[in-house]
Amino acid sequence: MRFAEFVAMIAAIMALNPLAMDIMLPALPHLGHAFKIADGNQLQAVLSVFLLGFGAAQFVIGPLSDRFGRRPILLAGMGVYCVASVLALFAPSFETLLLARLLQGIGTAATRVIVVSIVRDCYSGGRMAGVMSLTMMVFISVPVVAPSFGQALMLLTEWRGIFVVLIVYGLLALIWSAWRLPETLPVAKRRSLAIRDVLFAYHQTISHRQTIGYGIAAGTLQGALFAFVFTSQQVFTEIYHLGHYFPLAFASIAFGIAIAGFFNARVVHRYGMRALSHAALVGFVVVGAVMLLAAVIGFLPLPLFIALSMLMMFAFGLMFSNFTALAMEPQGHIAGTASSLYGTLTTLLGIAIGAFIGQHYDGTLLPFTTGLFACTLIAFAVVLLAEKGRLFTSHKAVS
Structure with a gap:
């Protein structure tokens, strides 16, 4: 398989x-109407339950892939995803x-764990970080367009149309993977x-x-990202009154992660994973402080919120792929188990x-910015x- 196809496949x-x-973000109000649920915070369960299955299932998928290989577990997980999408429909x-x-979340857990394991099977060090960045650039581009695509579907059909799209995409990805993706973990x-x-492999992972x-x-920073996603529909429609245009604001913000992935892939070999991710972490702290201060004094208009959120996403994009590569770098001998535990955590x-x-969320930005x-x-x-x-440099370099 050519390098470009490899990156495109694992990103897909x-x-x-x-x-x-x-x-699902634009569909939440429609789901509330269809199932007679008025509380917007309760509708967040459509997102959080998915992530719960995604996180919990990773714990067992890694050891299974270390024992039976990457390919069969990946294909089985994608099959579960397709069946779950039919059930949702x-x-x-x-x-x-x-x-x-x-069940959808459980199915996608296999994609998360095994893709990271496959990349670790094939690459290490800066090369691994570069591949992960290219993958993440495509991977993170999806949230840029997904809400707008979902909003377009809501204009053309009801919320069930979203699951038709998910079924079709899942089947195409499954067929492509079954046809072209090789096994990357030798039997030996x-x-x-x-x-x-x-348990010994888990101990090696958590004790490093x-x-x-x-x-x-990474989990703590992902908490901030999830909080943004969970409340984005409420923030943009209730605080900033964007209505059906909120996916455009969401896309412009999420675009910051895609830019970070492209940038990281180009420069990580020159500056190193630590230098880039640590600089981004310092910038993230500054952005968080400015956003909180603006919320406290009551001056956070939409243009400023979008600008700060884009900087937040850019910093997150630089951190997350490099943090993943740094965490997995010492675990090549147990990549599947380590990836599963890392993903679950x-x-x-x-x-x-x-x-x-x-x-x-209380109708203001103060809870989000404080968190x-x-x-x-x-x-x-x-x-x-x-x-x-x-x-900025490894502590191992210190004499």
């Missing part, structure tokens, strides 16, 4: 998750829809599923200072934080501990 596989997540009740969303390198061996440190930091931590912040700034400070402190007080 990973896109199953953000597409299923962000295409015909959901007769809100509870059934939430069950389908949970596969690991036992014995409880003792799995670099892996666990960047995992906690970052996703579940992000959901807990994001849901906590999102449920405190955002707190997340930036926690992530900064954790990275500082992981690197033993030295930023």
Whole structure:
């Protein structure tokens, strides 16, 4: 497989998750009307339940892929995603829809864990970070267009039309993967599923200072991102009164991550993962402080909010792919298990934080900006501990 096709394929596989997540944003009011749910905070469950399944399932998918190989587990997960999308399409009740969303999240967990494992199987160091950045650039471009695409679907059809699109895309990705994606884990390198061996691999992962440190930091920052996604429809329609135009504002903000992915892929070999991600983390703290101050004094008009949010997304884009590469770098011998534990940690931590912040939405930006700034400070402190007080270069370089 050529390099360009490899990057395009793994990006398309990973896109199953953000597409299923962000295409739902414009449909939330329609779901509320269809199932007679007036509380906007309750409708956030359509997003959070999906992420719950996504985060929890990663815990077991990694060991399974280390034992049976990447390909069969990936294809099985994508199959579950397609079946769950059919269930959502015909959901007769809100509870059934939430069950389908949970199963969708479980299915996409395989795409997240195994794609990272495949990249780690094939690359390491700066090359791995470069591939992850190219992948993330395509992967993150999906949230830029997904809400607008979802809004267009809402103008043409009802909310069930969204799941028709998800079914078609899932089937196409599954067929492409089954046809072209090779197995990247040789039989000689596969690991036992014995409880003792799995626990030992988990222990190796969580006991490594670099892996666990960047995992906690990434999860905390992802919490701020999830809080933004959970409340975005309410913020743009209730505070800024954008109505059906809110996907355009969301897209302009999410575009910052896509730019960061392209930029990181071009310069990470020159400056290194630590220098770029640590500089972005410092910038994230500054942006969080400015946004909180603006919310406190009551001066956060839409242009300023969009500008600060774009900077926030740009910084997040620089951090997340590099944090993932830094966390996975020492775990090549147990890439599947390490990727699953890392994914579970970052996703579940992000959901807990994001849901906590999102449920405190009160019609103002103060809960979100307070939570955002707190997340930036926690992530900064954790990275500082992981690197033993030295930023921008590895603490191992210190004599």
